[in-house]
Amino acid sequence: MAKIGLFFGTQTGNTQTIAEQIQKEFGGDGVVELIDIADASPEDFEAYECVIVGCPTWNIGELQSDWEGFYDELDAIAFSGKKVAYFGAGDQVGYADNFQDAMGILEEKISSLGGTTVGYWPVDGYDFNESKAVRNGKFVGLAIDEDNQSDLTDERVKTWVAQLKREFGV
Numbered sequence: 001m002a003k004i005g006l007f008f009g010t011q012t013g014n015t016q017t018i019a020e021q022i023q024k025e026f027g028g029d030g031v032v033e034l035i036d037i038a039d040a041s042p043e044d045f046e047a048y049e050c051v052i053v054g055c056p057t058w059n060i061g062e063l064q065s066d067w068e069g070f071y072d073e074l075d076a077i078a079f080s081g082k083k084v085a086y087f088g089a090g091d092q093v094g095y096a097d098n099f100q101d102a103m104g105i106l107e108e109k110i111s112s113l114g115g116t117t118v119g120y121w122p123v124d125g126y127d128f129n130e131s132k133a134v135r136n137g138k139f140v141g142l143a144i145d146e147d148n149q150s151d152l153t154d155e156r157v158k159t160w161v162a163q164l165k166r167e168f169g170v
């Protein structure tokens, strides 16, 4: 069984592509297992002490629709003792007032259920007005912008995964 469960949702494929990059960077499917949240149940989270949550922001500050459907089911998951890292896909130019909100919405919920957040990410190098994903001057997780900064994605993923390996202790 892989040590890390990566649960993602996607509308147009970007978040899945990023999830696959993260998995590869960790060393493949023996280390990180990918689970589409559209097919997930709360029990699927039980197997993992380390969890990665990936969600793009849609419809001006909303969760991607499969995460929206799963949101209330999060209450059934025992997050205490789990380390949880977040990443999101968003568009800082087109949606500058709601950049990466979904990542912040999920982090707020899951940390209130006992999850320990790891993988904070600096806001340097981004240009936006407001985000629910920023706490104490940092993103609660890795912010990816395939619409405007796809050339930075590889490097961002590599740097973040190196950080997560330390924080997860894997």
Ligand SMILES: Cc1cc2nc3c(=O)[nH]c(=O)nc-3n(C[C@H](O)[C@H](O)[C@H](O)COP(=O)(O)O)c2cc1C
Pocket (backbone or CB within 6 Å): 009, 010, 011, 012, 013, 014, 015, 016, 056, 057, 058, 059, 060, 061, 062, 064, 089, 090, 091, 092, 095, 098, 099, 100, 101, 146, 147
């Ligand atoms: C109608 C629409 C609404 C969007 N709303 C937001 C938003 O509020 N905040 C944001 O950061 N990105 C927003 N985006 C950008 C998407 O999150 C971005 O394109 C992302 O890469 C999509 O990921 P996916 O391919 O995994 O679904 C929006 C895009 C569209 C087309």
